[in-house]
Amino acid sequence: MRLSIGDIAPATTLKTIRGEHLTVPDTSGRLVHMQFRRFAGCPVCNFHLLSLARRREDLEAAGIREVILFHSSHNEMLKYQAQLPFDCVADPTKQHYRRFGVETSGLAVLHPRVFWSGLRWVLTTGRFYNKAENGILGLPADFLIDWRGHVVAVKYGLHADDHWDADELLSLASDLCRGGGAGANQGSPTP
Template sequence: MRTPSNPTRTPLRPRLRLRPGDSVPVRTLTPVTGPPLAVPDPGSAVHVQFRRFAGCPVCNLHLRSVARRHAEIERAGIREVVLFHSPADELREHVAHLPFAVVADPGKELYAEFGVEAHRRALLDPRGWPGIVRGVLAGAADLLRGRGRLPAASQPGGRIGLPADFLISPEGRITAVKYGEHVDDQWSVDELLTHAPQAGPPAPGPPTG
């Protein structure tokens, strides 16, 4: 199964939420930069995280924390795959610097398959407001330094998406899952690493000596 890429297709109705122990089918995803990749990955666990739109301030701030500790995440045997519901051409301008795979799903087909929802509480829940403020301030600072880009004024996929995290074992079994309740409700890197043992041991590295 290739990455969905048709932005004119009507978003599918979300399925029921997935739970630990559920299995996901093997598919090939095409990141906005880099080669295609398989999910599940027979060589490592995969952390699939669903974000919002390209340039989302809260998403950008969170992904910085993931990028800073990416080597640590890899040592734990986890591969990062991040989905946004923006077109690939738009998304590429915002995420080309990240050290992990970012996939465009403008038709929200994978969002529907994984039961990831959009809801007004994404922005209206007061628990998410501090993250919004931090993200906006960080984005403004980047713009003043001549870095970063503003998100597009029009977001066909909406701005009220909720985040979600899935840890998938090499065999394709979901070992841990989190459906966010507001815009800034996702696993921290520390929380992700606590789930790593459930997905199996890290893939062996190259021989030394």
């Protein structure tokens, strides 16, 4: 079942690939940007996370904590996500994916943006994956969760490169701070 704005996100205790424990919601008052990505070596996902890592200071200044899940094993994630400055979590059984209504689709890799983002990752890093745990048809999903556990914005991606970028995320956080509420689309295609 998909979550909507205003729903209470499932209370979640997670263990990062660095062995740290965290809970969602974050009771320290920060917003949690909970991202569900695809497999650990996904070039599209990794290019996206590289762009977010470059904006880390902006995200932290806006009070946003990044929590990123992959449907891959701990060992596979260490190959690709160990250098990220975010909380990264392995969910190879997709337990949390099911709890948050994150799905798969045969259309996940058929959008032109998917090819372009993947190519940019390969050209930037020279890396390509050789294992796609749980397949290549996973869809991304983004949730912005407040300190009380309320989903204040949500996006279920329609293809592998359909997610919030840093500017969209910062705009959502800014709207919340101004009291305007967040009303992110729920799976609408982005240009």
